[in-house]
Amino acid sequence: MSRIYFDNAATTSLDSEVLETMMPFFTERFGNPSSIYSYGRETRMAIESSRKSVAKILNAHPSEIFFTSGGTESNNTAIQASVRDLGCKHIITSVIEHHAVTHTVEHLHELESVKVSYVKLTSNGHVDLTDLGQLLSSSNEKTLVSLMHANNEIGNMLDIHAVGNLCKKYQALFHCDTVQTVGHFPIDLRNTPVDFITGAAHKFHGPKGIGLLYINQNVKIKPFIFGGGQERNMRAGTENLYGVVGFAKALEISNSNFEKDHIYIESLKKYMHDLLKKEIDGVDFNGDVFGNCLYTVLSVSFPKNEKSEMILFNLDINNICASGGSACSSGADAGSHVIRAINNNPNQITVRFSFCKKNTKEEVDIVVGKLKELLN
Numbered sequence: 618m619s620r621i622y623f624d625n626a627a628t629t630s631l632d633s634e635v636l637e638t639m640m641p642f643f644t645e646r647f648g649n650p651s652s653i654y655s656y657g658r659e660t661r662m663a664i665e666s667s668r669k670s671v672a673k674i675l676n677a678h679p680s681e682i683f684f685t686s687g688g689t690e691s692n693n694t695a696i697q698a699s700v701r702d703l704g705c706k707h708i709i710t711s712v713i714e715h716h717a718v719t720h721t722v723e724h725l726h727e728l729e730s731v732k733v734s735y736v737k738l739t740s741n742g743h744v745d746l747t748d749l750g751q752l753l754s755s756s757n758e759k760t761l762v763s764l765m766h767a768n769n770e771i772g773n774m775l776d777i778h779a780v781g782n783l784c785k786k787y788q789a790l791f792h793c794d795t796v797q798t799v800g801h802f803p804i805d806l807r808n809t810p811v812d813f814i815t816g817a818a819h820k821f822h823g824p825k826g827i828g829l830l831y832i833n834q835n836v837k838i839k840p841f842i843f844g845g846g847q848e849r850n851m852r853a854g855t856e857n858l859y860g861v862v863g864f865a866k867a868l869e870i871s872n873s874n875f876e877k878d879h880i881y882i883e884s885l886k887k888y889m890h891d892l893l894k895k896e897i898d899g900v901d902f903n904g905d906v907f908g909n910c911l912y913t914v915l916s917v918s919f920p921k922n923e924k925s926e927m928i929l930f931n932l933d934i935n936n937i938c939a940s941g942g943s944a945c946s947s948g949a950d951a952g953s954h955v956i957r958a959i960n961n962n963p964n965q966i967t968v969r970f971s972f973c974k975k976n977t978k979e980e981v982d983i984v985v986g987k988l989k990e991l992l993n
Contacts, residue, residue, distance in 0.1 A: 620936045621980045625820075626769050626797060626914055626971035627940055631863075632822040638866040639824065642859040650856050651847065660858050667865035674872045675799075677806040677831055683848050684861050687828035688796035689717040690841070691815035692763075694830055694852075695792045696721045698838035699761040699813075700729055703790060706758035707732045711744055713770075713955045718763055718794055732758065741905045742773045742959040749780065753787040760787070765794040766814075767801075770955040770969055771904030772914030774798075781810030790836070796820060797911060799829065800871040801879075812836050818860070822973070823867030827860030878974045883912035885972045889981045890915060896989045903960055903967060913972050916956075918965035924992050925966045931991050932968075937984055940969050 622630070642663065648656025650664055665679070672679040685691045696718065699705040708722050712735050725731045734756075737748040744764055753760065762784050767774045777793055784791040792813040795804065799814070800821025806814070813836070816829035832838065832851075844853030871878070887907070893900045903916035919925045929941055941953060956967045970984075 620938060621984060622938045623970040623972065623976065623980070623984065624938045624940050625973040625976075626911075626969065628819045628825065629822045629973050630975065631824060632867060632870060634870060635823055635863050635866045639859040639863045642862055647858075650858060651845065664856055664858065664861050667861045670865045671829065671868055674868055675804050675806050675831065676808070678834060680849070681806070681831050681834050683830045683832060683851050684856065684864065685828040685830050685852060686826055686857070687819075688715075688794065688815050688817040689828075691813075691817075691828045691830035692717040692792075692794055692796075693721050694838075694841040695813035695815065695832075696761065696763055697725065698841065699790050699792065700725050700731055702838045703761075703836070704759045705731070705761040705790060707734065707756050707760040708763060709734045709736055709749065709752050709756070709760060709789070710763045711736050711738060711765075712958045713738065713742065713768055714763065714765055715769055715794055715796070716954075718765070719954075722763065736764070738959060740959075741908075742768065742771050742903070742955075743905060743909070744775055744780070746776070746779055746783070750783055753783055753789055756787070756789070760789040761792060762789050763792040763794070765797070767795075767797040767911045767914075768904070768955060769797050770914075770953055771916045771959065772797075772906075772911035773904045774909045774911060776909070777809060777811065785810050797913075800868055801875075801911070801913060803872075803875060806831060806833075818864040818867050821867050821871045824860050824863040827857050827864045829864065874974070879912055882972050882974060882976075885976055885978065885981060886912060886915050888978055889970060889972075889985065892981060892985045893917060893988070896985055897992060901965065903956060915970045915972075916967060917970065918956075918960065918962070918967045919988075919992060921964045921966050928966055928968060928988075928991065932984075932987070935987050937987060939984075940971075941967060 648660045650661040668679045672682045726733045737745040790812045795814040799816030812833045814831045818827045819825040842853045899920040901918040
């Protein structure tokens with residue numbers, strides 16, 4: 618049986634068209650973009666036209682787009698610079714952020730004595746906007762709000778405009794981790810009140826090792842990495858040329874297919890949800906499943922017993938890839954901090970299934986059939 622891959626929120630396969638666009642930059646167009654002769658000039662041009670293409674799709678100015686090594690570096694840069702360069706002494710975040718945010722915030726709390734507040738969550742895992750408003754109104758110091766656009770484990774989506782407007786009202790900075798939504802949703806930065814957003818190409822069929830940091834033109838920060846003045850002095854180091862080109866191409870493809878892919882992938886999610894309810898006793902779902910939620914993610918809780926405790930292992934043996942939570946912390950088997958925060962039920966085992974345009978209903982049938990066999 619060939620492998621069934623239902624872990625697209627962890628990473629996606631590289632689109633063949635993206636690989637094709639990247640290939641010349643591995644071979645004949647290999648110049649260092651900082652070199653002044655023709656080899657360097659053509660690669661510099663490739664980077665800048667990629668930047669323009671990304672900026673156009675996100676409705677930002679090219680000078681606001683910076684390429685990084687991925688979402689983690691982008692999140693670190695935005696949060697650390699807000700404290701170091703922009704005078705933030707208070708960070709408001711949530712307990713269900715990605716570790717690239719929570720660990721950075723904890724580090725700054727210990728190191729820089731930054732005050733940290735955690736906004737309350739509603740029963741189904743959304744950020745409580747009333748509580749956020751109260752935290753902001755009672756904050757006496759310069760504040761950074763760092764909240765993700767869509768949760769990578771349960772898929773819940775933030776009302777980015779409502780949060781941005783609250784931040785504006787109380788003169789707070791707003792950093793939004795949009796790693797799960799760039800490439801999956803139309804994002805219009807000209808008309809979104811946000812200071813920083815982040816992205817990673819490998820979440821939408823682009824290459825790994827290339828990310829995006831948007832810094833609003835009204836925000837001025839110092840570099841995170843020093844040395845060569847690349848990325849307009851914001852990030853030293855020879856550019857990841859083929860990564861940048863791949864990022865732009867992957868975003869261009871996903872942008873032109875947004876609606877079609879959204880409808881198709883959401884139909885797979887709904888199909889699996891309904892089939893699981895029908896076939897598996899005691900199955901439950903986490904988050905705001907068909908409300909304000911990612912169309913790519915389905916977080917499922919199975920009743921805990923001897924069979925379900927080995928569920929991921931048994932799925933893997935059967936060539937089915939899914940995850941227990943965030944892939945970035947799968948090495949540390951401490952369970953999911955997100956599931957603990959919203960559904961601390963010791964009698965349930967949670968599995969995240971996440972879909973892409975390449976998945977099929979036939980695959981869903983096979984996976985649910987296998988789950989039925991393993992659990993019932």
